[in-house]
Amino acid sequence: MADVARHAGVSAMTVSRALKDETYVSPATRERILAAVDELGYVLDQAAGSLSSKRTGFVAALVPSINNSNFSDTTRGMSDALAKRGIQLLLGFTDYSIENEERLIEVMLKRRPEGIIITGGTHSERARKLLNNAAIPVVETWDLPRNPIDSVVGFSNANAARLMVETLAKKGYRKLGFIGGTTNRDTRGDDRRFGFLEAVEELSLPADRLVSFGAPPITMLQGGEAMVQMLDRWPDTEAVMCVSDLSAFGSIMECQRRGWKVPERIAIAGFGNFEVAECSVPSITTIKVDCYGIGYAAAEKVCEDIVAMREGGSTTPQTVAVDIEIVERESA
Amino acid sequence: MADVARHAGVSAMTVSRALKDETYVSPATRERILAAVDELGYVLDQAAGSLSSKRTGFVAALVPSINNSNFSDTTRGMSDALAKRGIQLLLGFTDYSIENEERLIEVMLKRRPEGIIITGGTHSERARKLLNNAAIPVVETWDLPRNPIDSVVGFSNANAARLMVETLAKKGYRKLGFIGGTTNRDTRGDDRRFGFLEAVEELSLPADRLVSFGAPPITMLQGGEAMVQMLDRWPDTEAVMCVSDLSAFGSIMECQRRGWKVPERIAIAGFGNFEVAECSVPSITTIKVDCYGIGYAAAEKVCEDIVAMREGGSTTPQTVAVDIEIVERESA
């Protein structure tokens, strides 16, 4: 920066000002500075800048995985909202493990993010402590935690599953099964299973038809194998709810391969409204979640709180329950 | 850090050393320091650290999108390889635009990454200049550029498409079509189309059956609509190659819906070996690319060069052509 300053015949401070174009710099000077910047190929060092200004322009976000298109949509939402404000997303993948989450939180905090977005409401004690100490805005997503750390943008996975059970029951299906991943790492999957169980019990339907197969996120192929297990153990099952559209799709394909008609022989429902649910034959009855919107709203909330904190205020904890919606299609 | 030092009765320098555990710190002192760190909830400030040490521990990576599971696999590969070395991934999404890429490169460079991984071999002039000035290891992926900037981990998309055409021709299909996105932003998609055209011309097959539909990445549903267009304009088409498995899957589903048997009425091939290709009925003939491996290898190469540069050396430009492979399944 000193080089640029010399080139433009000004002080470093003026260069700094010209590059953030907020404060007074005369048009002529600014032009000279930008020319010098261009000529020298100078690129601002934000690490130094943030050390001085105490604003890193980072927001950290932890998601379980981006292989799952739900979370990749959420990630896109966050990225879009942050990019609009010139904030850099620091992304971490927990692989559905709260131990990894704790580790990643610590790693992220070393970069002094001005806010952090995490997935779910289940965290290690130490993770909560780290976040508290950091004194930055926190937004939990994809869940409605009992004891939110700060703000929340999510929905109740258990309620969503309940809603699906009720929908299936209303359609006349009585013997319902649930297919999910081996657990207990995927807390959202667990919540869905829990909601499923509560709902079938409430309706006095059989509540033992559970197949867990594969580490979350359960894949299409694993979904297919789980379906085989399900009908092997409980051949008279009438409808199956899958923890995600991917496993639902895998189940449907496996049924097709074996000549089991969907939904006649067995009805199948998914979760998430992935594109494959709309496109597949038969199309998949599922629960629609505005994944992108969750990410976008969470990022907006974080930014809002960051602005408040920069101005010496504090966060305004707020819980936003996003709408979910049953999408009835051909598979159930 | 000064607080921690006081607490442990040592100097800040010793605290710094204890926290990176490389240099001499006596076990007793280290223990006292770690206790103080724990008690005070101290978290190292890496921004300050990297300013001083000139090592940010960042690697930047630009991918077109993570909605497409190919690039999300590549991203996972990079993330895994970097996390192993304690390096933080700075991720950016170009949305298939080289203008966005240029902008993002500039944004990323402000964070002083020690290396950068970009997708494809087509970049703006200014982007190339920025990367050159930055004097950091660069790895281009998912392509084999004519003029690599530095190192490369990729494959020829044109050759891959050629290979598919040859495979289809060998199976007896003569009238071949190609379905891709409206272009010309998705350079890899364009390369595939180009390879397709070259190959059909070489084999003296009709070379006009091209349908472009939807902005890349073309979705499942768009693939289905494109297929309808294809058979509308060229009803005698025997086989269609799609730019990705997603559009291939959409095509197949649309065919199923209309009662067109695949592959009897029309054969369909995809690209990328997404999970849906293996799982769908019929399963999809496709080209298998080791997406995760590309990301992993690219990250490893960057790290290797980073180490070399840290030791005062320079990068060792290297082009790795990863294997691709036709996977013959039921759809063609």
Added chain:
DNA sequence: TCTCGATATGTTATCGTTATCATATGGGGC
């Protein structure tokens, strides 16, 4: 003409680490 405020720029100190050099201590070989 003088003063004052708006505009434009400069000076200095500082952000929180780590590199580098300096210093202290202890034990083994001669």
Added chain:
DNA sequence: GCCCCATATGATAACGATAACATATCGAGA
């Protein structure tokens, strides 16, 4: 018992920007 080296720690000066305050210039209004 002396020297030297390995081990362990400390003091100081960066790293490259910006905050905060200081200064200079200019024109308008009193």
